[in-house]
Amino acid sequence: MxxxxxxxxxxxxxxxxxxxxxxxxxxxxxxxxxxxxxxxxxxxxxxxxxxxxxxxxxxxxxxxxxxxxxxxxxxxxxxxxxxxxxxxxxxESRLDNVVYRMGLSNSRSGARQLVSHRHITVNGELVNIPSYTLKAGDVVGVREKSKSLTAIADALASNSSVYEWITWNSEKMEGTFVAVPERLQIPENIKEQLIVELYSK
Known part of the structure; x- marks a missing residue:
């Protein structure tokens, strides 16, 4: 693609x-x-x-x-x-974005690669579709064989971001997508109303 x-x-x-x-x-x-x-x-x-x-x-x-x-x-x-x-x-509910938010990668493109290369699981099942939409309560983890990947370890070590709508368990190397974030919880500087106006023309 x-x-x-x-x-x-x-x-x-x-x-x-x-x-x-x-x-x-x-x-x-x-x-x-x-x-x-x-x-x-x-x-x-x-x-x-x-x-x-x-x-x-x-x-x-x-x-x-x-x-x-x-x-x-x-x-x-x-x-x-x-x-x-x-x-x-x-x-924000896309799997690649949540993998990025959890700190498993330093960029969304890196997170997308982790997903498509079958390193990520959702509720214990391998999912290799970056656009997969997560639901509240879904557990995102690192596949057992991939837990020793240097890229993931380095990304986690340098990650200091915390989001109220995501929890992370470093021992199990898995996190929970607790809830769909409210607009105030999304840090991106995007004026979404302008996009709505554009598509409404």
Missing amino acids: ARYTGPKTKIARKFGEAIFGDDKSFEKRNYPPGQHGNAKRRGKQSEYAIQLMEKQKAKYTYGILEKQFRNIFAKANSSKAVTGEVLLQLC
């Missing part, structure tokens, strides 16, 4: 924030890429351009392709709750 594998700092500079996590290169040049990146932008961005930028930022942040993202939006739109909030909740 086609995934963006190009320079991540370039994308982060486009959005003006380090959406892929800590990035020393971004800190040095936190202005848009291109020969006019450091100059003041000409003209005012249109409403559509701002909305499109926000959608692109959400897609790159979660590593989701256009068709998948559109399907997630359709699912969120059909729910009775606030569409934008449900959209982000569905993105």
